[in-house]
Structures are given as structure tokens and as C-alpha cells.
Amino acid sequence: MSETDSGTAECWEAAADDNGDNVEAASSAVTTTLNVNAPVFIPNVNAPEFVPSFMKDNAGHTQPAAPDPPPESVVTDVKEDSTMVNNDGDIPADSWELAADAATPSPSQETPPSPPTPTTPDGDEDEENECVKKKVVLEDEDQLVKKEPVNVIFIGHVDAGKSTIGGQIMYLTGMVDKRTLEKYEREAKEKNRETWYLSWALDTNLEERDKGKTVEVGRAYFETEQKHFTILDAPGHKSFVPNMIGGACQADLAVLVISARKGEFETGFERGGQTREHVMLAKTAGIKHLIILINKMDDSTVQWSEKRYNECKEKLVPYLKKVGFYSKDITFMPCSGLTGANLRDPIDENVCSWFKGPAFIPYINDLPPLNRNVTGPFMMPIVDRYNDRGTIVMGKVESGGCKKGDNLLVMPNKTMVNIDLLWRDEDEVSAVRCGENVKVKLRGVEEADVAPGFVLCDPSSPCKTGKIFDAQVAILEHKSIICAGYSAVCHMHTVAEEVTVKLLICTVDKKTGERSKVRPRFVKQEQIAIMRFEATGVICMEAFKDYPQLGRFTLRDEGKTIAIGKVLKVVE
Known part of the structure; x- marks a missing residue:
């Protein structure tokens, strides 16, 4: 070791010895001046925890001191704001701070000045602004849910x-x-x-x-x-x-x-x-x-x-x-x-x-709000599906709502599935409601077992399925006559299936709405008739009066729309 290095080492050792002597002298001075007759110290258990300004960034990780009301009430207040609960249902660590800020009266309110309480030392105003910004973002997310x-x-x-x-x-x-x-x-x-x-x-x-x-x-x-x-x-x-x-x-x-x-x-x-x-x-x-x-x-x-x-x-x-x-x-x-x-x-x-x-x-x-079947059982016709580390289906929620973890039924296969994840416009959410276009990741079914036209529904109230159904049909444009045995492609919600006219039941008068008593042998353009159809495969459908969106259909033939109709009854 060089002389310079040895000299340096001796210097810091000597400095350490000097500091040790100073500490001993200071402790003896405190002992001699200690007031043994001072009153017993009683800690204030309700005081907020002291956090130095340089540790504010990590303040969210410390547990808050118990305030005068029980801590459960704070958690209850936080839960009222849906944005303060993350997708796993846990409350973020800093949510209690935001709740406290919300409970603090604003300067505009005329309230008497409160006595000073022990608070953190005056810090930078930027940190307060960050807290305010965070609160605004959460409020915006809450507004997003309500839109x-x-x-x-x-x-x-x-x-x-x-x-x-x-x-x-x-x-x-x-x-x-x-x-x-x-x-x-x-x-x-x-x-x-x-x-x-x-x-x-x-x-x-x-x-x-x-x-x-x-x-x-x-x-x-x-x-x-x-x-x-x-x-x-x-x-x-x-x-x-x-x-x-x-x-x-x-x-x-x-x-x-x-x-x-x-x-x-x-x-x-x-x-x-x-x-x-x-x-x-x-x-x-x-x-x-x-x-x-x-x-x-x-x-x-x-x-x-x-x-x-x-x-x-x-x-x-x-x-x-x-x-x-x-x-x-x-x-x-x-x-x-x-x-x-x-x-x-x-x-x-x-x-x-x-x-x-x-x-x-x-x-x-500015258009008036739409009428939604918010309280009905969950029902979502599947528009498309694909595989991305699990089966993901897309569609519009036609009735009710669901949340992550719910058990649902895929019809007409009658397969029980569990909701793994939910997305609304590429954003992961914990729940969806009627009227939203969503993506759902399902557990318990393979992609090959799901097809467009299937319906995701509530197990307690599954949608009806069948191959034979009665419907009222309006013939819009067709050169020839339509009689029993005629086939066309039926487009009903998200399904396209070939159907055959099995029976012509009656015709309906356009003006009076009266039904004919004699069964017609055929119907032609611009007539309204009630027919019995048979599909090549099982279709998910409902009577029009119960669920209009699952009871409407269009008949197409040779690239043209020939008729529109509504389901009156699912026969079998």
C-alpha cells in the first residue's frame, strides 16, 4: 500500500474515533439533564402516520394509521366508486388517500378553520398535483362506465x-x-x-x-x-x-x-x-x-x-x-x-x-336514450370466434349483463362455460352490460365447437332452439310463386341457415290483418303469409314477441332479398 493510501486510511479511522468520543460525550450530557419528574408520555393512537417528504412516492405502500372511525367505513366509501377497484376486485393501496382527499372540505366552502394537526413538512406542490391528476383519471374511468x-x-x-x-x-x-x-x-x-x-x-x-x-x-x-x-x-x-x-x-x-x-x-x-x-x-x-x-x-x-x-x-x-x-x-x-x-x-x-x-x-x-333489456337474463348471439391462448367469442349483448367468473351456457350445444376475461373495445373490463359490443374469453369450450349464430346465455334461462318454426313472412320481391318445398337461405341474428317451406298455413290481409280460413296452395310477391319452415340444422331463436332481436329474419335467394319475417312459434 502506498503512503498516500495509508495516510488516507489513518485519517478516516481517526475521524471515526473522534466521532465515537463525541457521541459518548453527548449521551452523558443528555443523561445528566434528564427530567425524571416529567409526566408519563401518552401516545396519540389516532394521529396520522408521519411520512417524510422524500418518501412520499413510497407512501402508498405503507399502511395508514387507524383513524377515529373504524377502517371498514373507509373501505366501504371507496367501493362506492367503481373505478377505485381494480379488475381483481382489490382496492389499490393509495385509494384511502383519495378517499381522505374527497372528504376534505374545499376552500370554497365556508367552514371554520380547524386546529392545526401534525402533518408532513412543506413539500413540493408537484406531488399534490400528481395526486389530483390521479384522482381525475379515476373519475374519468368512472364516467366511461356510465356512458x-x-x-x-x-x-x-x-x-x-x-x-x-x-x-x-x-x-x-x-x-x-x-x-x-x-x-x-x-x-x-x-x-x-x-x-x-x-x-x-x-x-x-x-x-x-x-x-x-x-x-x-x-x-x-x-x-x-x-x-x-x-x-x-x-x-x-x-x-x-x-x-x-x-x-x-x-x-x-x-x-x-x-x-x-x-x-x-x-x-x-x-x-x-x-x-x-x-x-x-x-x-x-x-x-x-x-x-x-x-x-x-x-x-x-x-x-x-x-x-x-x-x-x-x-x-x-x-x-x-x-x-x-x-x-x-x-x-x-x-x-x-x-x-x-x-x-x-x-x-x-x-x-x-x-x-x-x-x-x-x-x-x-343528443338523441334520446335507447330502450334496453337491462334486467333480463344474459343473452349474446356470437358474431365471430377465434383462438388466442383460449377461445374468444365476439358479439353484442342483447339482454342483461355478466361479469368475469360467471358460468354461462353456449346454445344449441348446451355446453357450460366460464368467463375468463372480458373486453370492451380492446380494454379489459370486469363486467359488461346490455347494448355493448364485447369480446369474451371462455373456459370450457374449444374454438371448433363454437360457430357464428350460437348464443351465449344464462343457464337458468337458456334461449330456445329448434329446426321447425312457424313465422309470418312478407314477400318483397320474387318473380315466381312460393309453395311447399321452396328453399332459401334464412339470415336470423348472426346465423345463416338454409330453410325449406314445409307448410303454408294461411295468408294475412295487409289492411285488416285478418287471416284466411282456407290454406293457400301458394303465395306470391307483395303477399303476407304464415308458413311453417324446416331448417337443415338447429337454430337458436325466440318468438318475436319475447325477444325481437332473436325473432327477426330475412330470406335470400339467388343473391336477392326476397322476404322478411318474424318467428311466431318454435315448434321443435
Whole structure:
């Protein structure tokens, strides 16, 4: 060891010896000055635990001292706020601090000043702000749970601009950031599809992006202060109408997108166009309110012309009434999906001076609440399923609600399953309720044993199943006659099954509603009849009067919708 090192070692040893002498001297001084006649010290067991300012970050891990009321009351108060309980049902360590903050009167309240109590030393104000921020986030999560779920489907002819409007709404509501859209715009430009970039927010499939046609029902969501909206982007091409029917069965509100561009509206609305069929299928699916967005008003052939807007409106109204939409259920709005005009903010008067109505998003936000079967037994038709370290099913809750850990029944297989996990819009939750589009991870069933059209339901009240059922059917469009032995594809909620007419029971008079006493030999277009159907496989269904969403169906043949109907009775 060098001299320098040895000198250093001697220095710190000497310093340690000096400190030891000082400690001994200090302790002897305290002993000589100790007051032996001082009163006995009585600790205050109700005092809050002292936490130094430099340990505030770890304060959440310390156990709070018992306050004057019993600690159970604090836990009870915390449980009232659902956001303060995590997914496992445990209360976070710092929730008692937030409860105490909430109980503290605010400075605005006129309360007498309380006597000073032992508190922590004055620390940085940033730590207090962090606590406030944390509390605000929890309150926001609580508000999220209370928001009304609304499922909106965008329907209409191919190339009307459904996906573009959906993408623009996601951008305007902050669900897609500007950087992502700029990336889409660059990629679209490379493929000479500059105007398609907004639709790529919903058309995630490579084939859909290359061809510019939506194939599967796209899903996205956005929120307002009162409501949580799920966007369902339906395909407009006639080849994918079955996919559109599956999406319409999950919707509460339909948005019919019309292209105002010269020639495009006429093509979509004429016979063979999808505008008519989509409107009729939306009504059959049980959608009561329809918003018609006259899109592409900024096109060079339109230029926000009131004359063109009224022309489209006058042609549509008679057909909408014929299908069953009343005037109070129909709302027309001009818009531009590409520029976002009249979607979130009202149109500038310099652009369109003749329209004085509200913009699209504020309008749907102010619609009255929907009637839900919240108290009924749980029921969820399965739209799709896949395997991701377990069987995961998707669908819309049509009745009741459920929570993690519940035991449910998969019909028609009658397989008992347990809920392992629940998701609402990619966010894991502990419970779901009627009206929400959710994903459920099931334990106790394999993916191969579940198919679209199966129903997840309450074991105490399973849905009915059968192959033979009686139904009232309205024949919309069919060139030939329909008699016993006729076959078609039946689309009921999320199931598509081939059915055969087994028996014609009677016809129903359109005006009076009276049933014929003689069994008809056949029925034809624009007649209403009660028939007995037999399906090739077992279908989950309910009588229309009991569960409307599981009792409606559509009959399709040769790529056309020929009839709509409602289940009257499940025979066997």
C-alpha cells in the first residue's frame, strides 16, 4: 500500500474515533439533564402516520394509521366508486388517500378553520398535483362506465363514401392521430389512391385497401361526453350483403350514406343498386332511426347545390316510408367525408348558407336514450370466434349483463362455460352490460365447437332452439310463386341457415290483418303469409314477441332479398 493510501486510511479511522468520543460525550450530557419528574408520555393512537417528504412516492405502500372511525367505513366509501377497484376486485393501496382527499372540505366552502394537526413538512406542490391528476383519471374511468353504448352502422351503395366518413370521424374525435393519417396518405399515393387514405382507418385488410372495397364489417369506436359509439362499417357491394346483415343485427342506429355526385346516386338507388336493399335490411334488423348523409357535396358536379340535395331527398323519402321508416325517424344532412364538413362542426355559411341544422356528431350525441333489456337474463348471439391462448367469442349483448367468473351456457350445444376475461373495445373490463359490443374469453369450450349464430346465455334461462318454426313472412320481391318445398337461405341474428317451406298455413290481409280460413296452395310477391319452415340444422331463436332481436329474419335467394319475417312459434 502506498503512503498516500495509508495516510488516507489513518485519517478516516481517526475521524471515526473522534466521532465515537463525541457521541459518548453527548449521551452523558443528555443523561445528566434528564427530567425524571416529567409526566408519563401518552401516545396519540389516532394521529396520522408521519411520512417524510422524500418518501412520499413510497407512501402508498405503507399502511395508514387507524383513524377515529373504524377502517371498514373507509373501505366501504371507496367501493362506492367503481373505478377505485381494480379488475381483481382489490382496492389499490393509495385509494384511502383519495378517499381522505374527497372528504376534505374545499376552500370554497365556508367552514371554520380547524386546529392545526401534525402533518408532513412543506413539500413540493408537484406531488399534490400528481395526486389530483390521479384522482381525475379515476373519475374519468368512472364516467366511461356510465356512458351509454350506441352501435352505429354505415350502410349504402358501393363507393358512396362510408369508410371515408368513418375514418374522418375517427380523426376528428382523436381516435386516429395526424401522423397515422399522413402515413396512410403516403401509402395511398404510392398506389395512386390518394383519396382513399381516410378509409384505411377502417379497411385494415390489404385486399380491401388495394381494391377500395370493404369486404368485412369494419369496427372502430369514438366517444362524446355522454355516449360511447361503436362504428360498424358495412360493405356496400352486393356480393357481401350477408356480411352487411350480420353487422346490421348488432346496430342500434343506421346511417345511410348517399353520393350526391351526378350519376352515382341514380346508380345506387335504381333497382339492382344496394341503397334500397340496405335500407330494407336495416329496417328488418330492427333499426328504428335512420340518418341519411348526402355525401360528396363538395364534388365539382354538385358544389353544395341545394337543388341537388333536395332532388336526392325527394326521391328517397317515398321509398323510406314504404319500407316502414316514419318521418320522425328520418333525418337528412349534407356533408363531405373527404373534408369533414358538417361531421363534427357546422358548415361554414360561406360554403353552404341554406342548411341550418346541427352537425352529425352533435346530433347523434343528443338523441334520446335507447330502450334496453337491462334486467333480463344474459343473452349474446356470437358474431365471430377465434383462438388466442383460449377461445374468444365476439358479439353484442342483447339482454342483461355478466361479469368475469360467471358460468354461462353456449346454445344449441348446451355446453357450460366460464368467463375468463372480458373486453370492451380492446380494454379489459370486469363486467359488461346490455347494448355493448364485447369480446369474451371462455373456459370450457374449444374454438371448433363454437360457430357464428350460437348464443351465449344464462343457464337458468337458456334461449330456445329448434329446426321447425312457424313465422309470418312478407314477400318483397320474387318473380315466381312460393309453395311447399321452396328453399332459401334464412339470415336470423348472426346465423345463416338454409330453410325449406314445409307448410303454408294461411295468408294475412295487409289492411285488416285478418287471416284466411282456407290454406293457400301458394303465395306470391307483395303477399303476407304464415308458413311453417324446416331448417337443415338447429337454430337458436325466440318468438318475436319475447325477444325481437332473436325473432327477426330475412330470406335470400339467388343473391336477392326476397322476404322478411318474424318467428311466431318454435315448434321443435
